[in-house]
Amino acid sequence: MSEPLLVVMDRVRGLLLDPDTLVRAVASGRHKGRQPPRWRRVELRYVDLKAGRHLQVVAYDETQAHTSNHALAAAPAAVDELLREPFGNWHVETLTEVHQIRVTKKLEAMAHTSARAEAAEVDRGHDRDKDRLLPESDPVFRALGLSDAQGRMKPSRHAKYRQVEEFLRLLDSSITDAITKGRLRRPTPEEPLRIADLGCGNAYLTFAAERFLTSVRGLPIHLTGVDVREQSRDHNAVIAAELGAGAEFVVGSISGVQLDPAPEVVLALHACDTATDEALARAVEWHASLVLAAPCCHHDIAAQLRSAATPTPYAMLTRHGILRERLADTLTDGLRSSLMRAQGYRVDVMQFVESKHTPRNTLLRAVRTGAPDSDGAVRREYDELVELWGITPRLAVLLDA
Structure with missing residues (x-):
């Protein structure tokens, strides 16, 4: 069942801004009939640096990846900027759940949440093999x-x-x-x-x-x-x-x-x-x-x-x-x-x-x-x-x- 887009995106925002439970999030695609977002695909996760925990955003254009790290105080602004982009799909993984969100032609949201069989392990290391999958x-x-x-x-x-x-x-x-x-x-x-x-x-x-x-x-x-x-x-x-x-x-x-x-x-x-x-x-x-x-x-x-x-x-x-x-x-x-x-x-x-x-x-x-x-x-x-x-x-x- 579809839900109002703003309501679902507010839930997504809360998941993205939880540095303790977010494992990984991916945004891709675009809204029907809208200009494509600035980035072809964006990946988010939290990493532990010498200066403390940061939100790491890896944004992909057609040719390369662009990585930026945001302190927790600056993370809301970075997340809000991404949520304003007309991405058509969000895949959000937390320690206990996996969330799939698809934006419909009517600019509503179809959300599906599934529980993990067991809690996921998360690596907060910044230098983990250049973020290899x-x-x-x-x-x-x-x-x-x-x-x-x-x-x-x-x-x-x-x-x-x-x-x-x-x-x-x-x-x-x-x-x-x-x-x-x-x-x-x-x-x-x-x-x-x-x-x-x-x-x-x-x-x-x-x-x-x-x-x-x-x-x-x-x-x-x-x-x-x-x-x-x-x-x-x-x-x-x-x-x-x-x-x-x-x-x-x-x-x-x-x-x-x-x-x-x-x-x-x-x-x-x-x-x-x-x-x-x-x-x-x-x-x-x-x-x-x-x-x-x-x-x-x-x-x-x-x-x-x-x-x-x-x-x-x-x-x-x-x-x-x-x-x-x-x-x-x-x-x-x-x-x-x-x-x-x-x-x-x-x-x-x-x-x-x-x-x-x-x-x-x-x-x-x-x-x-x-x-x-x-x-x-x-x-x-x-x-x-x-x-x-x-x-x-x-x-x-x-x-x-």
Whole structure:
């Protein structure tokens, strides 16, 4: 049942200004029809500094995080400033409860509060591994060989650690947003959230996601990793047993694996070339509510561009190999986005980790809304583009099939 927005925000204010019980709070999204807030996402928690306890606010724009610390006397002003922003969703965790608030189209609030099975532990340390969602000393990183026996990240694995961290932030915000907006059901111990990682390989991100969602977020999940290699299944099963992780691994191709019941969240992280298309097509087939896909390689469209005549006046874009490859990347992911939109998904294409850490840093996030392409505008735009370039995306073939 909806409540007056000001009443609910006043309750949220009280939770945010309790330095003894607040564990963590996240604001994201925006009000319907309003200008977006200054920040894409904001995280709040209390930290203990030499000068005493402070409210720490980490605000994210499109490219980086901005951290500020506010003494308790100044915390009300900082909180009030954030509450004035038109955020559409608030996720607030206290020692004993979890609160989810969603702002409706009518600018009312839908609030849901659930009690924790046991009181949460809270870390007030300011220097806790740069506010990582999973510290480098977490057992999952030792099991995966990223950190040493003392829990220190190996120098050669810092880029992978950064990639895992940024992916977890996107996964966290995407699941929170989808649940609060009613796009994804709220999981229970009896009916955990079903997640599939297609083409999981050695499952770095699979295990990190399972660890974070269960141990940090406290969400009941059932995670299945799929890979065509038996060696990957056996290797990952050993690690899962070592960690006591609630994850299972099966051998199968992305296009052929049968999962029953179907997953609600589909991950496809660095599936090479058309394997990403296969993962997106399976997600559509399963009516998955949330899809996170990080493409790797775009050979299919690149090969088609080499063999097709370049339309006028774009010859300069394909004359040089490096430019043609980059164009292929852009065309592939742009067409994937259009095809998913035509299937009733809202799609965001974003950079999920800085290019200095990895060149494979594009991520497609698709949230199923069920809204059809009623006037055919998306399909017309897509048809014009593929006709102009004389290409046939693999995802289109799979969806037609």
